[in-house]
Amino acid sequence: MKTGLPITRISLTWLLVAQVLVILPHLPYLPLWIIAMWLGCAGWRIQIFRMRAQYPSGVVKAALILAMALGVFLSRGTLVGLEAAVVLLVAVFILKLVELRSQRDALVLILLGFFTQVTAYLFNDGMLAALYSLLPLCALLAALVGLQQSRFAERPLVPLKAAGSLLLQAVPLMLLLFLFFPRLGPLWSLPLPNDKGVTGLSDAMSPADIAELSRSGDLAFRASFDGPVPPMSQLYWRALTLERFDGRRWSQSLGAQHAPAADWRKEGEALRYSIVMQASGRPWLFGLDVAETSEEGVRATADFRLERRRPVDRSLLYQVTSWPQAVREPEGNPGTLSRTLQLPPEGEPRTRAWATELKQRHTDPQALVDALLAHFHREPYVYTLKPPPLGADNIDGFLFDTRRGFCAHYAGAMTFVLRAAGIPARVVAGYQGGELNPAGNYVLVHQFDAHAWVEYWLPGRGWISVDPTFQVAPNRIEQGLEEAVAGEQSFLEGSPLSPLRYRQLAWLNQARLAWDNLNYGWQRWVLGYQGEAQVELVRRWFGSLDSRALGVGLVGAGAVLMAVLALFLFAPWRRERDPQLRQFQVFERLLARHGVVRGKGEGPRAFAERAARELPRQAALIRAFLGAFEASRYGSRQGLDPARPLRALRKGLPWRLRGVRG
Template sequence: MSEQARLAQSIPRICLTWLLLAQALVIVPFALHIPPPLLVLWLVCSLWRIQIFRMRARLPGTWVKAGLLVGTAGGVYLARGSLVGLEAGAALLIAAFILKMLEMHTRRDALVLIFLGFFCVVVGYLFEDSLLWALFTLLPIGTLLAALIGLQQVDVARKPEMALRLALKLMLQALPLMLIMFLFFPRLEPLWSLPQPSNKGVTGLSDSMAPGDMAELSRSAALVFRASFEGPAPARSQLYWRSLTLDQFDGRRWSQSGRSQSVQLAQWSKRGEPLRYSIVLEPSGRPWLPSLDVAETGQDEVRLMSDFRLQRRRPVSQALLYAAQSWPEALRDPQLTDNIQHQALQLPARGNPEARQWAADLKRRYPQPDRLAEALLGWFAEQPFHYTLKPPTLGPDSIDDFLFTSRQGFCAHYAGAMVFVLRAAGIPARVVAGYQGGEFNPDGQYLTVRQFDAHAWVEYWQPGTGWRSVDPTAAVAPQRIEQGLEQALSADEAFLADSPMSALRYRHVPWINAVRLSWDNLNYGWQRWVLGYQGQQQLQVLDRWFAGWQAPAFVAGLALVLALMALWIFKPWQRENDAQLRLFHAFERLLARHGLRRLPGEGAQAFGARAMLALPQQAEAIEAFIAQFMALRYAVDGTSLQGLRRALKHLRRDLPWRLPTIKDKHS
């Protein structure tokens, strides 16, 4: 290969600089999703690449590259247990991105590496799709574009800042087209599916519950969902967000029975005015959707189960926007089937004798289910029960120990104990698990529900009336229902003690709270109007925009925007790429207004001489411009483009708008 060909294939220093920076920006956000040794491999390969550029090291040979490839693949397999799946695939992709930097030695290799970097940025959205991540991705995209410019247009980007400036300009030019495609491009279901990352959905309600589980959730500030209402939001004491129903008890844990999961037809009738709201649910890895009782939603893949929970056919693996309407006063199951009634009375054959005996006594005193439930709630309120996240350990007869000995517990203790007593008294009952309350954001007029809002309450049934909801926790700690967990624990326990840096712990500081609420409002808008702009919502927006007279107005406005964008990008008035020739053509157009046109083949100096004869009063300005142009074009005397612009400006100022043309003078 000749020296000229070798230089043509070499990678410019500017390109390599931007590639190294882009690789760092692409890889660092993956640190939580790839094996840590890959980060060490990246540092080693980067330093090796720099030493190669400084001619202090050689490119790796075939055997070295093969060994690195096999070793990296083996390390990923040992760390992830497989080479298939999202996390393993992402780790292999990042490994290829790292090793390609070390193997790169031609411009074609650099081009492959740049495109691989863009693909890595896209893969990152499978792990994180927040507003902060979207803003961060502008950095690796900008640096990758700068590397591409440095690779393809070395003359344009002689310095790194010039390449970055052009990259930012290209991104700004692409912004209008991106918005148009976002608004109008159809949302299609993916042609493939991948297992979701294992670190998603690790916190949240599960399909079974022991008393300590709710206490663990109450130490987490992780976001569950945000809800906005059409009209005023209900009072906090009415915000019971049902997620699932637990109707099987084994003496320690409450869980879903197989019967409750197989029956899908709910028997209910609407009463009163409905509540209309929309929810943006965070990824949970679970199929159930939180809702107020009794809920309906227009989503095809969501169904109302027999226990009145909303359930999706697939687990929620990414942020989900859904609209629902609920009838809090609805009549639910006025008549129970034998199967459901049998399940709602299920208890272990043995255990908790004191609670069973007490339930029999209550049944004799209060034969009506409503009266017995009221007596239970009154007993919880009158006795010295204490609401706490740190109750003492209970023995084998956990219900007896809680009701008659410790009397300290969390919502799961109270709900589980009340359901046990109701069932022992012959009243069908079950535990409902979900969330209660939520924090109102005045900036966006919506509610934010977090894991520490997890709650459990009770449903019991009586003929003709159906299921009724009661909350024994409200009888013991009414501040938990009316104000929230922080106020309920303020007397003797720290709120979010395991998260000392959480901004939620400093809601009493006005400016911290204001910043937190504003940032949360931005994220909610991002999720609702960007991530949630899918299928049905897109069709609704387009139907609203293209209704009636708005359709032609919208099309005309869109055409105008596209035309302005085309003018801005292509700049037809600057078709000449040569800045010197652009100024000379402006000089020609200026003289053409006065009847002087350059002849085919006529040089700049000859045309200037003819113009000075035709316009003697402007001869000095014409001569100055021609002299500046000739010096800049053909000589090396330090003449600048700015001097040529000043000469043209001086000539334009000296010339009147229109002089008598040559033809006018002869006539």
């Protein structure tokens, strides 16, 4: 292709269509001025094509670039980071449109389109997003095909057909690479967009944080068990262990993060399950106590968390085995026990006095815990997502004044009381319960399932989990958040269009769960097809193979596949089926019988003109056939048939040759 040629109408049309399709999945993460910029640039480029506007000058282009950078900075607050980088890329992809002068510029724009399309997977890697990505990919290929100065200019669907054919031809090679090409880890990690909305739990907790998550219907993860799904009331998904309290917020302890794994003893039956976790931008994983995993780069911490070396910046599939009845650290670690008795030196005087009173009345630590739980159950505490504001001593205000709150209030208050009474305790943050999808027999855990509970330590028994929220609102644990706050109508009140709010409509709920089952299958079997799954597949198909043999086999299979594709593309067996080419071959044979043989590399016109000179009596017939052949094969008159002039030429030659058929 000559890259200096002007851009055809059909190519420009497909470029505009491709831009719309590429930008569309990015719209939720783009500022609104991007849409206005595309409309302006597209209109400007169309007017340039119609010769009613001029290309932008150097000064105008510089001003556009500065305005674009300023817009990104004002809308994102920075020019670095994932969100800002994607906005810059989309803006450059749009601005390039107004300076398209030649096919070289169009090639640059198409390559930018391919790269911009790939960035959409940073935000959404679901099955629907993958299927949709075929549309902009096909449009970009159609624009690339349409750059050719050919008969495509009058037939706009021909480039689309050619692009679809190219995609289909690439499918076998894609499957080969997907199944056997080794997965390479990322060379770097990118911070995810909208950190708070996507991340879910943060590394510190206050009641306001849990309240914000309770208003989100976003998916956190899915879990599939090897066997029956346990009751929802037993599903406490640990994410974080919060040991440090500064008077307002609970946070992780640096000592626990750097200490070796805690000592614990396996007891009872194990639970085996797999989790497909959504991108969080955080390093912790989810699991039921006490969790173990063989996932590479994951370690068990001193506070029974699972922590990954890299943040989870894309959907992650991992296998977990848990022992719910395990005995956790029965002897106790002095450093851990010291950290889990820490309290601010001042504040919460009424709570401290009450803890002292409880300790005097209940000398046995377990009896004190039971009395505290009974207090929450007996007194008129209320579970609500709309608690009244609290003052400086927020635990005092919650326990003795408002008595209205949700899990973070109850877990934080109970932990404070236990510490003040001399019992080591800490807050555990994670998710509780989930929604069973009967279509796939797995559990969906959403952000509104975020929860906090308490762990306390007793000599010889180790760490024991307890949930004070259950004493106040057992329906929150057994039936979920929606049932617990049904009276105040606060479930997902900020998301009126969320299908989760209309689960009482059977047909809508079944459709939602069926679609989620498809997405789960996509994430588990496609996105989760990583190194170990690849090795297992190779062993199952080919037995034991070392890496060198696998590499040689992969290269060999790729070479064979490319040869088959090349054979299919060139299709030598189909050449004689081309009626125009078959007629020209008859023309060649007719003239060859009369001593005019076509030379190697000699074009049809040069051959016909030489034949006309060597056979002057048949020159008019030869030129008539040539004109009909060229018009039919290279011109726009596709219906013109060279067969008639070919028959006339055969009749006009000195001998009637037998065995030659048109």
